Amino acid sequence: MDHTVAALLCVLVVGVFGEQTPAFDRTDVPAITLLDWMSYLPDNLPLSSLSIPGTHDTMALYGGTLAECQSWSLRNQFNAGVRLLDIRPRHYQDRLPIFHGVSYQRTTFNEVLKDTVTFLKDHPSETVLMRVKEEYEPFQNTRSYYKSIAEVVGEIGEQWFIRSSSLPTLGEARGKIIILQQFSSNGEGPDFGPPYPGRMSISDEYQVSDDAVKWAEVERHLNVAQNGDPEKTYITYCSGTHWLLYTPESLARKINPRVLDYLNTKTSAGRRRSMGVVVMDFPGAELIRQIVLDNWA
Known part of the structure; x- marks a missing residue:
C-alpha cells in the first residue's frame, strides 16, 4: 500500500456519546471517516470485484429495538465509507415513505436520493449501490410501484443513475447511483438497474435462532466470495433477528466482532478476488475500514 492510500485511511477520532467499539457502534458519529476511498482504485476494476461496506435496512433508525438497525444518519454512513445502501420504500398513496416493517423511518425515497446526490456532488470519485425493495403493505395507490419509483428518479434527474x-x-460508475432492483417493472418501462438477486450470489439468512450458526454461514460465504468469479457480485449479510432471541442490535454485537477478527486474521493465499459486499447492522468504523482495506490485500 502506498503512502497516499495510507493517508486516506488514517483514523479521525471524534467526540461521541454512547457505545463505540471497533466492530460495533451505537453512537451518532463514526470514529473514522473514509470519504473518498474509491478515488484510490483504478477505473478499470469491475465494481463486482470490489470489497464494499454496506448497511442492512440503511434508514432503520427508529421504531424500537426490533426495528432499529443503524444509529448513524445517511450522511454519516457515507462519511464512514458505506457504499451499498438497503432502501425500503413503502407504496403509500402514490408516495414512497421509507419503512422497516410497520415502522415509518421519518424520511422518503426522494430525500434518500437527494442526500445521495449531495454526497456524490461533493465526492465524484465515489459510487453508491442502492438495493431498492418494496416494504410492508401498499395503501391507496392509483399507479404501480414502478411508476412511483420512476417519477422520483425523474425528479432527481436521470443523469445521476446508471441503467444497466x-x-x-x-x-463508468463514479459519481452515479446504481439501483439493484428488487421489484417488478411489469413491462411498463426499462429496468432501473441490475435485478436483485438476479445472477448475484447472496447470503442473507436473516431468521437467526443461533448466532454460531449465523456466523458459520457468514464465514462460509465470505470464503466463497474470495474464491469466486471476479465478474460476479457476492453479497454477504451479517444481519439478522429473532422475535424472541435476538434483536438486530444484539446479534450485531455477536457477529460484527467475528467479522473483524476474520478480516484481521485472513490471508491472501489462494484468493482470486476480494470478499465482495459485506452488509451489516450497527457496524463499527474500524470494521468498515478493514473491509475497504481488503481492496489492497
Whole structure:
C-alpha cells in the first residue's frame, strides 16, 4: 500500500456519546471517516470485484429495538465509507415513505436520493449501490410501484443513475447511483438497474435462532466470495433477528466482532478476488475500514 492510500485511511477520532467499539457502534458519529476511498482504485476494476461496506435496512433508525438497525444518519454512513445502501420504500398513496416493517423511518425515497446526490456532488470519485425493495403493505395507490419509483428518479434527474443489466466498471460508475432492483417493472418501462438477486450470489439468512450458526454461514460465504468469479457480485449479510432471541442490535454485537477478527486474521493465499459486499447492522468504523482495506490485500 502506498503512502497516499495510507493517508486516506488514517483514523479521525471524534467526540461521541454512547457505545463505540471497533466492530460495533451505537453512537451518532463514526470514529473514522473514509470519504473518498474509491478515488484510490483504478477505473478499470469491475465494481463486482470490489470489497464494499454496506448497511442492512440503511434508514432503520427508529421504531424500537426490533426495528432499529443503524444509529448513524445517511450522511454519516457515507462519511464512514458505506457504499451499498438497503432502501425500503413503502407504496403509500402514490408516495414512497421509507419503512422497516410497520415502522415509518421519518424520511422518503426522494430525500434518500437527494442526500445521495449531495454526497456524490461533493465526492465524484465515489459510487453508491442502492438495493431498492418494496416494504410492508401498499395503501391507496392509483399507479404501480414502478411508476412511483420512476417519477422520483425523474425528479432527481436521470443523469445521476446508471441503467444497466449488470454492474459496470468503477470508472463508468463514479459519481452515479446504481439501483439493484428488487421489484417488478411489469413491462411498463426499462429496468432501473441490475435485478436483485438476479445472477448475484447472496447470503442473507436473516431468521437467526443461533448466532454460531449465523456466523458459520457468514464465514462460509465470505470464503466463497474470495474464491469466486471476479465478474460476479457476492453479497454477504451479517444481519439478522429473532422475535424472541435476538434483536438486530444484539446479534450485531455477536457477529460484527467475528467479522473483524476474520478480516484481521485472513490471508491472501489462494484468493482470486476480494470478499465482495459485506452488509451489516450497527457496524463499527474500524470494521468498515478493514473491509475497504481488503481492496489492497
